[in-house]
Amino acid sequence: MTSIELLADALAAYRAGDRERATELAGQAGRDGSSLADELRTYLAGDGSAPVYDQPSAFTAFIRGGGNVGLYRALSTELAARYDAAKPESLLDLGCGDGLAVVPALEQATHVPARIDLVEPSAALLEGVHERVPAAQCWQATAQEFLARDDLGWDFVQSTFALQSIEPEQRAEVLRTLQQRAGKLVLAEFDVPEFTEGSPEHLRSLVARYERGVAEYGEDASLVAQGFLLPVLLGLVAGHERTNWEHPAATWAEQLETAGFTDVGVEPLADYWWSPAVLITAS
Structure with a gap:
């Protein structure tokens, strides 16, 4: 064998x-x-018992090394171009981590939104991004908790490899809420193969x-x-202590359409060891 x-x-x-x-x-x-x-x-x-995101040194080494270097470079460039094209006055990043995508994007863009909300459930990761984007309002919360707290809306909402961490039924509610409160939604996710x-x-x-x-x-x-x-x-x-629920890109698009988005598109972003990365846009 x-x-x-x-x-x-x-x-x-x-x-x-x-x-x-x-x-x-x-x-x-x-x-x-x-x-x-x-x-x-x-x-x-x-014992294999430590929760994944309770080990920030391992996650930081992962996200800032290997194929993620090229992946996040491409992602930040794409986001910056979209800020400049859409010129949003308000930006929400759900699951921003330590800012690996959003910080370089804001630095590259010629247009920076006046209001920036950064949401991340990990305190250790959120601390890093707060130092780098001091003008942003930072929220330690899950997407579900944050979206339930008020009725704010945003011109531009992004989530980069983060919504996969929400169980699909709860994610459906998040997407329905975003459909009502986001002018444009941009997701970065992986187009994973479909198996039983x-x-x-x-x-x-x-x-x-x-x-x-x-x-x-x-x-x-x-x-x-x-x-x-x-x-x-x-x-x-x-299936126990599961942290990710990923899908083929076509399934992500279907979920967005089910949530009420009417203009959904999928574009290639980068090759990656896990699966091809894609940008999924909706409005």
């Missing part, structure tokens, strides 16, 4: 609740030279893509894998 097949079987065992068998299979795959297998075996040997969750094809695809992802991080590979990539991967596989 190849390391990809062994790791897919390890994920299947983990999904079935057999952590010991998953660890054994990861060890076998590691002997075939798989970096992901070594990281998985190490992770499974620990937990199928052999799905697990092999996850392994192949995560192997590429881990390989991009060099000496930071263990920090990124243990503190971010593996908790996300195993959450996808097992």
Whole structure:
């Protein structure tokens, strides 16, 4: 068996609740030279209980390294061009993180909105962006909590790889609210392939893509894998403590149309180890 097949079987065992068998299979795959297998075996040997975004050093290393460097450069350039074209007076960023997308976009743009609201549930990440955009109003809250607190509207609303972290039923309500309160909505998301969750094809695809992802991080590979990539991967596989609900781009467009948006478009943004990144616009 190849390391990809062994790791897919390890994920299947983990999904079935057999952590010991998953660890054994990861060890076998590691002997075939798989970096992901070594990281998985190490992770499974620990308690694996720390929530993903409670380890900001791992997330920061992930988001500021590997393929994310080119991805966020392209994203910020696109956002800046859209600020200049639309000239919004008010901007909302839902799930802004530490500002990796919005800060360079504002720095590049010739037009800067007069009112900027930045929303992020992680206090550690929000602190970083507040220092870099002192004129912005920063809110430590989830999108759901923030949108429930008042009836403000915005000319331009963006969310970059963040709405995938909201369970689809709750996300539907967020999108319905934004349809009433956003002049233009821009989402950056991944156009992920569609599989039956937990199928052999799905697990092999996850392994192949995560192997590429881990390989991009060099000496930071263990920090990124243990503190971010593996908790996300195993959450996808097992369904508990899940942090991401992603879809093909066409499904994102359908969700926006269901929420009441009438002018929805999808544009390519960048290639990426996980899946192609796209910009989804709606108004």
